[in-house]
Amino acid sequence: MNARIVLLPGDGIGPEVTAQGRKVLEKVAKTFGHTFEFSTHAIGGNAIDDFGDPLPEATLTACRNSDAILLGAVGGPKWDDPNAKTRPEAGLLRIRKELGLFANLRPITAQECLIDASPLKREIVQGTDILFVRELTGGIYFGESGLTKNADGSETAFSTATYSTHEIERVVRIAAIAARQRSGHLTMVDKANVLEVSRLWRRVTERLIRAEFPDLKYDVVLVDAMAMHLISRPSTFDVVVTSNLFGDILTDEGSMLPGSMGLLPSASIGSSGPGLYEPIHGSAPDIAGKGVANPLATILAAAMLLRHSLKLESEAKAVETAVDQVLAQGFRTRDIAPKGHPSIGTEEMGQQVLDALKS
Numbered sequence: 015m016n017a018r019i020v021l022l023p024g025d026g027i028g029p030e031v032t033a034q035g036r037k038v039l040e041k042v043a044k045t046f047g048h049t050f051e052f053s054t055h056a057i058g059g060n061a062i063d064d065f066g067d068p069l070p071e072a073t074l075t076a077c078r079n080s081d082a083i084l085l086g087a088v089g090g091p092k093w094d095d096p097n098a099k100t101r102p103e104a105g106l107l108r109i110r111k112e113l114g115l116f117a118n119l120r121p122i123t124a125q126e127c128l129i130d131a132s133p134l135k136r137e138i139v140q141g142t143d144i145l146f147v148r149e150l151t152g153g154i155y156f157g158e159s160g161l162t163k164n165a166d167g168s169e170t171a172f173s174t175a176t177y178s179t180h181e182i183e184r185v186v187r188i189a190a191i192a193a194r195q196r197s198g199h200l201t202m203v204d205k206a207n208v209l210e211v212s213r214l215w216r217r218v219t220e221r222l223i224r225a226e227f228p229d230l231k232y233d234v235v236l237v238d239a240m241a242m243h244l245i246s247r248p249s250t251f252d253v254v255v256t257s258n259l260f261g262d263i264l265t266d267e268g269s270m271l272p273g274s275m276g277l278l279p280s281a282s283i284g285s286s287g288p289g290l291y292e293p294i295h296g297s298a299p300d301i302a303g304k305g306v307a308n309p310l311a312t313i314l315a316a317a318m319l320l321r322h323s324l325k326l327e328s329e330a331k332a333v334e335t336a337v338d339q340v341l342a343q344g345f346r347t348r349d350i351a352p353k354g355h356p357s358i359g360t361e362e363m364g365q366q367v368l369d370a371l372k373s
């Protein structure tokens with residue numbers, strides 16, 4: 015097949031890890047007889063520096079005209095001034111909103127050969143295989159917000175969490191369909207004991223599941239308790255659906271189950287148009303430019319791109335199998351290497367995956 019893929023390397027380790035993702039996609043194209051046309055565009059802090067905008071028009075247009083997008087990460091201390099007019103992160107939020115990417119799929123799997131990289135005990139982590147479905151274009155990230163000056167010179171700020179029935183239904187439906195294809199268990203996480211917006215999530219979700227997915231095992235967990243259950247009994251969850259902010263926080267926590275942020279990919283999808291694929295981690299300023307970042311999250315995001323946007327399931331599987339094999343052979347970047355175990359760099363890890371990739 016022919017596909018146009020936009021690369022948005024971004025900031026910090028973004029360019030280092032997307033370079034490995036691109037190499038893997040190029041090898042897939044060559045091995046399986048596809049033509050992938052790549053174009054690279056600016057987003058985030060570097061786009062603010064070069065164009066005065068974290069999401070320049072040319073980037074958005076290229077994304078709209080593409081079949082899929084692979085993004086590294088945005089942000090960093092250089093653009094952290096709380097008084098700045100705009101931030102790198104605004105570019106990422108805008109592209110998600112503009113492309114209607116309301117569902118963010120974040121799989122968290124604890125592979126047997128990596129269990130010792132987890133800070134948690136083996137018997138707790140073993141068997142973990144969760145798909146988080148995070149709502150991505152609503153909630154407190156996009157609600158009304160503002161800042162007012164008080165009479166005494168102090169300030170008051172507000173950020174509002176807003177969700178409509180429609181926004182809840184469409185993301186829950188994606189989660190429920192995924193649960194049906196997996197082990198049939200769906201958990202919804204909210205804070206319905208306190209928040210009105212969560213009570214709407216609960217009513218809408220229960221009604222939808224009863225009407226359209228009565229075959230699923232369905233339960234609800236409050237987000238504070240979920241933060242605990244996620245590290246005390248992670249293997250009891252299958253698909254977990256939740257709002258934008260809760261999903262952001264819980265999946266960073268969840269990254270410690272397999273052992274590193276550098277392992278977790280994500281797919282952001284809407285009802286039509288290109289999907290956006292990215293690692294869940296950020297620009298990792300502490301290790302940027304050192305060639306030590308783990309590229310596997312981005313490589314696995316490329317596998318999700320092949321699966322969800324290009325419908326190339328065998329190719330996606332081939333990439334995932336190659337990653338499994340490299341890990342099983344004992345290759346480790348620094349973030350997942352046990353004490354005393356030799357580690358390899360970003361490029362070498364990418365190369366190992368290329369070598370392991372078979373048709």
Ligand code: NAD
Nearest residue numbers: 087088089090275276294295296297298300301307308349
């Ligand atoms: P981070 O995810 O960048 O880093 C957290 C920790 O995980 C760091 O110690 C880092 O070294 C480590 N880490 C992350 N990715 C790694 C990888 N591939 N290999 C090895 N170690 C890895 O989070 P942060 O430090 O809180 O944020 C830094 C910047 O990134 C901020 O500006 C933030 O807004 C931004 N951010 C962007 C995205 C995105 O672009 N999608 C996501 C999260 C954070």
Ligand code: IPM
Nearest residue numbers: 088089103106107262294296
């Ligand atoms: C993520 C990030 C982003 C988010 C930031 C950088 C806007 O943390 O992709 O998880 O909060 O969604």
Ligand code: MN
Nearest residue numbers: 262263266294
């Ligand atoms: Mn996050």
